[in-house]
Amino acid sequence: MNIIVVDDEERIRLGLCKLIEQAGENYVIIGSYGSGQELLDEIEHLEPDLIITDIKMPQMTGIQLISKVTGMRKKAKFAVLSGFNDFEYVREALRYEVKDYLLKPVNLDELNRMLAKVEAEVRQENNRRRLESEDLVSLLLFADDRQLPALLKEEVSGELDRSRLFAEHYAVLLIGGDPAITDEHLEKWTSDWQRERKIVRNESLRQALIIAIGQNDHANTVRDLAVTLLQRLPGFTKAKIGYSSVFSGSTRLGQAYREASAAFQQAWYNNELRGCSGVSNQTSHKEERYRLLRIIDKEVLPALQVCDVALASRAFESWLTECAQYRFHWDELREVCSDMHVLISEEIKQRLDRQLSVGGEPGKNIAPESFEDWRAFAARLRSDMSDRFHTLEQGRSENKAVETIKAYLQKHYTEEIELQRLADLVYLTPSYLSKLFKTETGETITDYLTSERIEQAKRLLRDEHGLKTYMIGEMVGYADPAYFTKVFKKMTGKTPKEYRDIVR
Numbered sequence: 001m002n003i004i005v006v007d008d009e010e011r012i013r014l015g016l017c018k019l020i021e022q023a024g025e026n027y028v029i030i031g032s033y034g035s036g037q038e039l040l041d042e043i044e045h046l047e048p049d050l051i052i053t054d055i056k057m058p059q060m061t062g063i064q065l066i067s068k069v070t071g072m073r074k075k076a077k078f079a080v081l082s083g084f085n086d087f088e089y090v091r092e093a094l095r096y097e098v099k100d101y102l103l104k105p106v107n108l109d110e111l112n113r114m115l116a117k118v119e120a121e122v123r124q125e126n127n128r129r130r131l132e133s134e135d136l137v138s139l140l141l142f143a144d145d146r147q148l149p150a151l152l153k154e155e156v157s158g159e160l161d162r163s164r165l166f167a168e169h170y171a172v173l174l175i176g177g178d179p180a181i182t183d184e185h186l187e188k189w190t191s192d193w194q195r196e197r198k199i200v201r202n203e204s205l206r207q208a209l210i211i212a213i214g215q216n217d218h219a220n221t222v223r224d225l226a227v228t229l230l231q232r233l234p235g236f237t238k239a240k241i242g243y244s245s246v247f248s249g250s251t252r253l254g255q256a257y258r259e260a261s262a263a264f265q266q267a268w269y270n271n272e273l274r275g276c277s278g279v280s281n282q283t284s285h286k287e288e289r290y291r292l293l294r295i296i297d298k299e300v301l302p303a304l305q306v307c308d309v310a311l312a313s314r315a316f317e318s319w320l321t322e323c324a325q326y327r328f329h330w331d332e333l334r335e336v337c338s339d340m341h342v343l344i345s346e347e348i349k350q351r352l353d354r355q356l357s358v359g360g361e362p363g364k365n366i367a368p369e370s371f372e373d374w375r376a377f378a379a380r381l382r383s384d385m386s387d388r389f390h391t392l393e394q395g396r397s398e399n400k401a402v403e404t405i406k407a408y409l410q411k412h413y414t415e416e417i418e419l420q421r422l423a424d425l426v427y428l429t430p431s432y433l434s435k436l437f438k439t440e441t442g443e444t445i446t447d448y449l450t451s452e453r454i455e456q457a458k459r460l461l462r463d464e465h466g467l468k469t470y471m472i473g474e475m476v477g478y479a480d481p482a483y484f485t486k487v488f489k490k491m492t493g494k495t496p497k498e499y500r501d502i503v504r
Contacts, residue, residue, distance in 0.1 A: 002028050004033070004039065006065065026119065156250075171244050171260075174243075178237070186209065195212045222246065238372060241277075309392065324374055408422065413456060473496070
């Protein structure tokens with residue numbers, strides 16, 4: 001319940017806010033104001049359930065505030081704070097249907113009783129408004145039975161069961177099309193059925209069509225109606241329909257919708273332009289998921305380990321084929337695909353020795369319900385895998401380029417090295433090669449060359465006692481003895497002579 005407190009005495013106002021917050025998590029202070037005008041300046045953007053206001057305030061009394069808020073057609077309820085000498089004000093406030101008044105200082109028990117009473121009234125009125133809305137069918141059709149209050153469900157179903165749609169029996173058809181089917185067209189294509197029906201859209205913008213089933217209908221009536229509807233669609237329309245079994249009583253609307261949704265998910269796998277499916281008892285088994293993981297583990301990953309992208313792609317196609325055959329429900333399909341993405345992405349990450357960034361987080365964008373059918377969904381998976389395989393192939397090529405440059409520097413460390421010459425060796429631009437080398441090795445090309453030269457110098461100082469230090473400097477690419485000494489000391493902490501004395 002959203003609550004606003006108005007009192008010109010800050011100590012009382014803040015204390016009351018604290019007491020309300022301590023009374024329960026369902027009581028939320030959405031505003032605290034020192035005058036009625038401060039509240040009026042902001043109330044247009046607020047939706048309070050209860051306003052508690054001091055009755056005697058300078059410039060604008062609590063009575064005047066209540067009158068102004070009431071005139072703005074806000075649905076808030078009111079309670080007033082008063083002292084012992086404010087009875088005349090309280091009596092006037094009661095004319096505005098103020099729910100209660102609290103004497104200062106506020107008694108905690110009285111506050112809790114008032115809050116509980118107002119909350120019960122707010123909840124009852126909210127429920128009544130929901131009952132008065134046109135969304136009664138949607139309420140039962142899509143709501144989670146575990147979260148829908150039993151009393152509300154009973155009240156809604158009692159109202160719906162008095163309608164002709166639920167007088168006898170009914171079934172639910174879930175329809176999805178590409179291009180999207182409008183409610184007007186759906187109404188037109190079913191206008192000659194001569195039976196009660198209602199169209200409701202779900203969160204995925206597919207339509208649930210509730211149709212009345214009479215005593216004279218036969219066992220295949222629902223299927224026949226689904227097939228008839230598919231035949232009436234324009235020739236270019238792709239469409240799938242899932243239909244439920246027959247139910248009675250609107251309390252079972254949610255169950256009927258879940259059946260239709262499960263059937264739609266089965267029809268979703270069909271490659272035909274249009275298809276429909278009824279209720280299926282098909283359940284997924286651990287063995288089927290294990291077989292899919294085995295394809296990834298025994299066929300796809302080994303191919304990636306040797307960077308055989310063609311073989312990995314063929315193995316992934318086998319995975320797609322088997323996955324389509326099992327016709328998992330969407331929730332399980334999401335899990336299966338997420339498992340597959342994690343395994344493949346981790347393998348590629350290890351092969352490249354860096355974080356994989358192509359395609360975002362594994363499994364993040366896997367949502368079967370957002371695709372028109374399995375074929376479109378599989379195309380997306382195939383595209384994602386192609387991107388990942390390409391990343392591996394490109395990464396291996398880049399790794400090879402870096403290894404080529406390292407090998408060249410190890411062999412030609414005595415020479416003057418030009419970046420353009422190195423870039424030409426691996427067919428890359430100088431700037432990209434520099435960035436790539438730093439990314440892969442953690443050091444620049446210049447730093448790597450310096451390290452290689454100093455390592456060679458250390459070896460010569462250790463093994464070639466007859467060579468002067470300046471001669472060794474020249475042999476590893478430093479013609480200037482002073483500069484050689486400076487670089488060597490920076491890298492080792494000692495001069496060449498000091499190093500030689502130590503290692504002798």
